[in-house]
Amino acid sequence: MNGNPENQSIPLVATGIVGLDDILGGGLAANRLYLVEGDPGSGKTTLALQYLLTGVAKGEKTLCVTLSETKEELESVAASHGWSLAGIEIIELVPSEVDLEPDHQYTMFKPADLELGATTKLILSEIDRVKPARVVIDSLTEMRLLAQNALRYRRQVLAFKQFFTGRRCTVLFLDDLPSEVGDLQLQSIAHGVVRLEQLSPEYGAERRRLRVIKLRGRKLRGGYHDFTIGQGGLNVFPRLVAADHQPADRPQAQLKSGIEGLDELLGGGIEHGTSVLVLGPAGCGKSSLALQFAVSAAMRGERAAMFIFDERLETLHARAAGLGIPLREHLKTGVIRIQSVDPGELSPGEFAMNVRRAVENDGDGAATRVVVIDSLNAYMNSMPEERFLEIQLRELLTYLGHKGIISLIVAAQHGIVGEIRSGVDTSYLADSVIMVRYFEALGLIKQALSVLKKRSGPHERGIRELKLDSAGLHVGMPLTEFQGVLTGNPHYLGPKTSLLRPRDE
Numbered sequence: 001m002n003g004n005p006e007n008q009s010i011p012l013v014a015t016g017i018v019g020l021d022d023i024l025g026g027g028l029a030a031n032r033l034y035l036v037e038g039d040p041g042s043g044k045t046t047l048a049l050q051y052l053l054t055g056v057a058k059g060e061k062t063l064c065v066t067l068s069e070t071k072e073e074l075e076s077v078a079a080s081h082g083w084s085l086a087g088i089e090i091i092e093l094v095p096s097e098v099d100l101e102p103d104h105q106y107t108m109f110k111p112a113d114l115e116l117g118a119t120t121k122l123i124l125s126e127i128d129r130v131k132p133a134r135v136v137i138d139s140l141t142e143m144r145l146l147a148q149n150a151l152r153y154r155r156q157v158l159a160f161k162q163f164f165t166g167r168r169c170t171v172l173f174l175d176d177l178p179s180e181v182g183d184l185q186l187q188s189i190a191h192g193v194v195r196l197e198q199l200s201p202e203y204g205a206e207r208r209r210l211r212v213i214k215l216r217g218r219k220l221r222g223g224y225h226d227f228t229i230g231q232g233g234l235n236v237f238p239r240l241v242a243a244d245h246q247p248a249d250r251p252q253a254q255l256k257s258g259i260e261g262l263d264e265l266l267g268g269g270i271e272h273g274t275s276v277l278v279l280g281p282a283g284c285g286k287s288s289l290a291l292q293f294a295v296s297a298a299m300r301g302e303r304a305a306m307f308i309f310d311e312r313l314e315t316l317h318a319r320a321a322g323l324g325i326p327l328r329e330h331l332k333t334g335v336i337r338i339q340s341v342d343p344g345e346l347s348p349g350e351f352a353m354n355v356r357r358a359v360e361n362d363g364d365g366a367a368t369r370v371v372v373i374d375s376l377n378a379y380m381n382s383m384p385e386e387r388f389l390e391i392q393l394r395e396l397l398t399y400l401g402h403k404g405i406i407s408l409i410v411a412a413q414h415g416i417v418g419e420i421r422s423g424v425d426t427s428y429l430a431d432s433v434i435m436v437r438y439f440e441a442l443g444l445i446k447q448a449l450s451v452l453k454k455r456s457g458p459h460e461r462g463i464r465e466l467k468l469d470s471a472g473l474h475v476g477m478p479l480t481e482f483q484g485v486l487t488g489n490p491h492y493l494g495p496k497t498s499l500l501r502p503r504d505e
Contacts, residue, residue: 013028015027016057019353020236022221028170029191030170031167031168032171035194036175037176037193040176042208044175044196045138046229047196048064048138049074053088055133061134062135064135067093069138071090081233093122093123116156119143136171138174139175140186144175157189192216193214193215194211195210195212196208197224208227208347209224209349210236240353249404250272251272255296262473265450265460267459267460273402273404280436281414284437284438285436288473289434291320294336294408295325301335302368302369303334303336304371305368307355307372308339309375310375310377313338324470371400371406372408373409375411377411397409397430431455432456433452434451434452435450436448437450439482439485448486449464450464463482463486
């Protein structure tokens with residue numbers, strides 16, 4: 001929702017986490033109370049410290065009231081991120097070891113009647129003393145236990161909210177995810193609610209994501225957003241929405257591969273702002289075709305970014321050198337950039353952000369015009385527990401299309417000859433589809449190349465032979481003398497001269 005003009009005029013408070021501020025539409029509305037909830041270890045305290053340190057950097061007074069962790073523990077967390085908590089007023093209300101002695105146990109009165117009142121009074125007095133602009137109370141779980149029942153707890157939180165009204169401070173309440181439905185009533189009191197989640201896939205590192213459940217009077221980017229915790233705090237990757245990015249001007253010239261037969265198959269080349277799916281069984285030359293287009297763009301002075309899931313960089317370099325493709329010289333100049341992706345350590349949101357950074361951070365003026373994803377199978381299989389990966393891929397390809405970038409996606413199909421099938425059918429996502437097949441002829445295993453689809457213009461519908469050797473990639477004339485090439489077992493009807501023969505023949 002867009003909110004009313006009065007709400008839009010409220011100043012915003014930056015959290016210090018770029019991705020989160022983007023999701024929130026610029027930050028938190030000032031002088032309001034917010035709830036940050038999540039399971040233990042999901043990053044609530046780290047988020048809160050980043051929020052407070054951002055206030056310190058802006059010259060604001062900040063206060064952290066800790067009910068569950070000691071000051072020493074907070075300083076240890078900060079040190080792990082390279083932070084200093086200097087400038088943050090820390091009030092430690094953690095029970096001491098003296099409270100364990102029998103003489104300090106209440107017998108005639110309910111502990112909640114005394115402890116909750118004393119804790120609340122101390123918190124309010126410290127806020128009045130410090131007069132902070134930013135407050136963090138960590139955590140409400142302790143106050144819930146002191147209150148002992150939902151009604152008293154809700155009244156206590158409402159009292160806090162009333163107290164903060166007019167005191168010109170923006171408050172974050174941290175809380176563990178409630179286990180009872182009745183505990184969710186706190187969300188109705190808060191001005192906004194951010195939920196952090198930590199997922200444990202069957203393989204690979206843990207995955208974290210957040211969702212802004214509620215934000216009164218402001219437009220936000222809904223849904224789940226992946227994030228990581230590393231040295232320096234939370235790194236949030238807002239969900240990519242292609243519609244948020246306006247189409248850019250596209251170069252009018254097509255990108256040619258530099259291989260005459262391939263460009264003829266494609267009707268002259270590939271149009272900018274389109275996506276190309278390169279299909280075929282293992283080892284047929286799909287990655288080499290994608291690499292050829294990346295190098296062709298580099299030779300025109302355009303950047304290319306390659307994201308490699310399957311192949312080691314050493315193997316890629318060796319393969320390029322074996323084909324006579326000058327990959328290393330373009331890597332040295334930075335015109336081609338390669339990122340080796342560890343699929344077990346990456347979430348879809350982080351991958352999409354890495355692609356965005358590759359195409360948007362062109363400091364020297366050279367624009368990125370080609371993105372290669374090799375391969376789609378590894379991308380899909382690396383995150384089998386992630387749902388809606390195809391939708392996320394569609395958003396990514398649409399975004400790249402708006403940027404005028406050519407996307408080349410390599411996908412391996414199951415089988416070598418005969419029946420060939422795909423584990424995932426994503427051909428409908430691509431604007432063009434290039435298919436490579438093995439076929440047997442004259443006692444040799446050869447490769448055939450064809451363009452099955454091209455939305456952006458006419459293309460040749462013939463089938464041509466593809467050959468790879470030390471001189472590069474070669475595409476022959478249409479295999480008009482063959483019948484059944486795509487089945488892998490064709491019938492040859494013409495002379496031998498129509499084939500690309502070995503060089504010594």
